[in-house]
Amino acid sequence: MHAMQYEITLPADYDMGIIRKRVADKGHLLDAYPGLGLKAYLVRERGQDGSPVNQYAPFYLWHTAEGMNSFLWGPGFRGLSNDFGRPAVRHWLGAGLAEGSRTEAPTSATRATVRLPETADPAEAVERALAELPTNPALHTAAVAVDPSRWELLRFALWRGPAPEDEPGTRYQVLHLSRPELDRLPSGRHW
Template sequence: MQAMRYDIILPTDYDMTIIRERVKKTGHLMDGFPDLLFKLFLISEKKNGEHSNSYSPLYVWKNSDGMSHFIFDGFFDNILTSFAWQQIEIGVTSTIALGDDFLQSQFVTEEVEEIPPTDSLKTFEIHEKSTENETGKLVIYNPDKWRKVIFTFYLTKPQTKHRCFEILHLSRG
């Protein structure tokens, strides 16, 4: 499975209700999308203590056919016309551990870990184990940047030093 994400950083004074309304009106359009495992419509807000205002959708695809269909058959054009050219980050999933209450998740944290140069990658852990209070865990590694990103899902906002997003909507394929 592959994951993709784009991170649209918005001005500090941006009215985030615009994004909330956008997702409320159109989020359901991704429900049932071919080859999609799930899409999370994520935001962060400066007024809630986050580093910036952002709209940062995260997708997990069952295979690249659905991802290519989304990007190149006009669906991604909505992002381009609304927010201009966006860089899409693509990664390989190494852990997808979703608990029984994953669908009720309201928040997700993002932890980025660099994969340092080494003579062997056999000892580098690309999987992460779930811990208390989580509803799920998603680990993505990206060999062209040599990093892994750990997304951890929660029902309530966790106390964390990592970037934290509110989940506005979760679509399943």
Template sequence: MIAMNYRFVLPADYDMAVIRQRIASKGHLLDGFPELVFKAWLYADIHSQTWPATQNVYAPFYLWRGSGGMRQFLCSPGFAALQGDFGRPDVLSWIPLYQHVGTSVQQARFAVRELSAIPSSLALAGLEQQQQQWLDTQQQRGALASISAFDPQHWQLLRFTLWAAPVELQPQQEGYELGYLAQGQAVSGAA
């Protein structure tokens, strides 16, 4: 599995209706995409009546079953069009430690992303144990999907959750509204 995300921070006066329209017209195009578990079409809007943000952001998040689907998407005409509209983003990727995507994930309307440094003093076995506990806690809190992943180049930890309703954010967390959740090809025998 691979978690992937890129973000475009937009001007404060940017018309976020453009992003919502982009999601409405293009969201379904990734339904059934090979090796995609899901793509969360995320945005943050400083003028949102539901979950106001500190900046306007367009930030799609992906969970891939493998690198083949990720490569196919990044080399696709759709990603080329995104680059034409917004420029080439820094594409961040992480190796999932633990992930859970619930059967009611289509009810998700909000997402929380948290990035933090992994201390060099923390053994990876200890990190795994911490993240399993974190994942269990998120499920108990009602998260519809939870992903804990790490980047071993920059030693960065990602925690990502999908929710049906807004949740209280901690200072290091970013909240997003979810415009559409695309789901990839079903895999035989997958839960």
């Protein structure tokens, strides 16, 4: 599993209805994309859920590297880059996945990242993060991943309804969820 996200920060007075329409018109295009576990079409709106910015920030869990590469070098990402400028794409190696109830579509998401100190054992930090994955009944899907170039640990979760107040990290609204190969992503630890 590979985790990936890019963030497009928009002007404070940007009409977020433009992003909502874009997702409504194009979100379904990845609903059957080969190699994609899930794509959560995420937004943050200035003044909501503590967000200081307007932002479009899709988050992906890829089942295959080939699918991820096909997307990044293909027309979808090229079109986004033509419309907003080419964003920096963050990438993490998947370490584990937790499944919640997937009977309803998620409406919110959280993403928390933490840099691992040089003295920290990365394997122990990942094991701890996996053990701390949420078991809340509102959980849809949660993932742990690591960026070994920065030794940064990522915890991402999708929620049915509002994210729990005690859940750490940046909060997002989910506009659409494409999940063509979500059921092919293995649960639990990925090594």
